[in-house]
Amino acid sequence: MPFSFIEIEKRKTRIVFLFFFILLLFYFFSAWLIIVAVKFFFFAFSGLRLRSFFYFSPKLIGGIFVVALISAIFHWVFSISNVNERIIKVLGSKEPDKDDLYHKRFMNIIEEVKIASGGLNISAVVMPILAMNAFSLANFKNQGIIGITEGLLARLDRAEIEAVVAHEVAHIVSRDTLIKTVAVSIFGVYGSILAKVKNSLTETRYSYGRGRGLVFLVFMYVVLSLINSLGKIISCFISRQCEYRADSVAVRLTRDPLSLAKALYKISIHWRGAGLGYESLESIFIINPAYRGLDEKEGFFASLFSTHPPLLKRINILLDMAHADFGELTLTSQQKKPRRVKPPQPLSETQLRWFANKDGVWQGPFSASQLISLEWVTNQTFLKRENSNKICFLYQEPSLLELVHQKRGGSMLCPLCFYPLAKGYYEGVLVYLCNSCGGILVKEEKLPRILIREEIGFSSEVIEKAKNVEQLSKKTFLPQKNITAVLLCPLCRQKMLRNFYTLAVLLEVDRCYYCKVIWFDKDELEVLQYFVEKARGSIR
Structure with a gap:
């Protein structure tokens, strides 16, 4: 059953506090381990007894807690500030192009869904990659973002894109997106940085420029590895059930379970973004970018360590709602849309040829592009078409007059034939x-x-x-x-x-x-x- 607003807020508050508590514990035990390492170093040279080695005074524990608290607060504030913009930058997403017909269709769908959901504050972004996937983000200011890839825009029809957008809107309404965004901003974003540091470490290892740079990269690698491991633990608190719930709400918004089933199936059989470094951000996507066998299993460990439920089960639930079977889904999904062949360039007025009268002498014939490039040609120049004896002024040929005005106005001209683009x-x-x-x-x-x-x-x-x-x-x-x-x-x-x-x-x-x-x-x-x-x- 869907949550009420009060239940959603209570659940969100509990999980957010839990995230901060885990972050605090991480820094507390990290500081504790550093002090233990320092004492162990001095233990070998100072002859301290083993009891002194493990002893921590209350003041020292209090100091460790204060340091951990300050570090956790700094980490929290840094990660939460401008969280949407930071994740979008990591993903390389951009605002839709208003001059692009596919992007216009996406923006229109966003506007329609915003109205259907009560006027939510949602904006759209597009990832310029061939992969097929979609994601949503949200911050504490109730600003939501829905993003889809160019590959998804190209391969899904309008009804299927509507279903995907409705699924992401359901996450935003239920505050699942906020929880996922917070978890990703605190821990997941650093997974992408870790991949880059790992590549740099490999390059530095086989280069001649070793030294302080290598030591710094090793230190960064260890710290980011710890944070990334903590992020995997945090993902255990992101329930698989929210995906089922979002599918259900999407069907309520669109009244079209078959389109959502088709969209999930098409995404599953194409490249979803594996290998681009987004695996640590998997919880914000509609389907995990990287294929993992654990995602397709059920049971205690699968539910604990996987953020997405079995895809086949999700599709079958939607097919039951649509009273359709899997064979029908695969057949209709694999049918390609008819493609139109670009027609050959028709012979137009501008490809005709004219003679122009200069000082009483007929010159030519000229094509339209050649004619308008002549400096002595004006609106009052006498013209006659090739194979015709009819004489007229240039201004009596509307198509030519328009070309002359465009040329004089500085419009872009074809670099090959000088015809206005x-x-x-x-x-x-x-x-x-x-x-x-x-x-x-x-x-x-x-x-x-x-x-x-x-x-x-x-x-x-x-x-x-x-x-x-x-x-x-x-x-x-x-x-x-x-x-x-x-x-x-x-x-x-x-x-x-x-x-x-x-x-x-x-x-x-x-x-x-x-x-x-x-x-x-x-x-x-x-x-x-x-x-x-x-x-x-x-x-x-």
């Missing part, structure tokens, strides 16, 4: 398109989102180009790059560097290292997508 969406990401030559300008930070998503299919022309690039990649010697045409960045007008995207994929692209953008000629971005999807098994 237009904003558009590709795989839900805001990009700049050239409707003349078919090129695409993409910010480097947004490119991983495009490569994760699988909305756009591949035409036979794209597949043929990808095979040609693949043949080049198999050659012993790299082909000579085409450096005859140097493009200018549409943003800063500096020269772009033309090179291969990677040495594994010999696809030539143009990069601006000042503006952090990449220019893809027609079909080049689709070719890159093809290789990425083939590498991860999405294409056979």
Whole structure:
């Protein structure tokens, strides 16, 4: 049964005090062990009797307690202050991009769930990784955060994302998230730091720069290992039952148990984030990032040392609510969404050619991009279309007039054909398109989102180009790059560097290292997508 508000507050207070008491005991016994070690060192040289070695005066015990109390308070205050921001930084999460269609859908779902749950103070973040997972955070100011990964955004439909968000909202409402956030901030965050210290220790061990740095790293490793071990003990107080309860509340909010079951199943069969150093933060995620056999077991030890209940049991409970079976779930979950193939670039007004009259002499023909680049062309210039004798002023051709105004206003121009770039969406990401030559300008930070998503299919022309690039990649010697045409960045007008995207994929692209953008000629971005999807098994 769900807790009442008073019961939730009492439970939260008890567990928070328990966490502080464990922290106090940790520092008390740590100080006690340090003093014992010091006395043992002097015991070998001063001839103290064994009784004196184990004797602690009341004043000394009181001093140890005061030191432990101050250390515990400092640790507590440091860990709790700006707890949400600190954990988000460790996870590398960012605010959703308002210009991204997938991110907009996520933000809309958050707003809907906030209204359904009574106007909770919840914000959204996105983890820019391919893994599939979701998490929630909360602090003592009742500020909640729900985060999901780019991989989850790309592979789940709207109903499934709603179910995942509702699950995390249930944790926030029941204060489970606050308890988990406190436990993670006090102990779990240091697990990620421990992994980095361990890597640094390994590198220092095999390098020539040994000395004080190595001693400091060893000291840090020992301290963080103790804190990390304490965190594993703390995880025993995080009940598995809260996951069952959150699933139940999510079903009440969405009235759709099947979507939550599908979401859990899809997350379970994909990469969940193992190996990224988030294992010590496992309690805040909807599913443990690292697979552990103990999570799928039941019994005393499994309940004591595992923060998540058996996934198969959770799914079966939801399937019973939906009156569905596991076979139906696997069949529907493995069905891929239909993908649309990007249509070929249609012949448009801007690809027509015109003659322009200069001082009574017809010159041309010119394409639209060439025409607007001529300095002597004005709104009153006489034009006539190729293969036509009809003469008109430039201002009588609305499409050309708009291009001239954009050019004079300093809009971004295609680096290849000098046609004004237009904003558009590709795989839900805001990009700049050239409707003349078919090129695409993409910010480097947004490119991983495009490569994760699988909305756009591949035409036979794209597949043929990808095979040609693949043949080049198999050659012993790299082909000579085409450096005859140097493009200018549409943003800063500096020269772009033309090179291969990677040495594994010999696809030539143009990069601006000042503006952090990449220019893809027609079909080049689709070719890159093809290789990425083939590498991860999405294409056979």
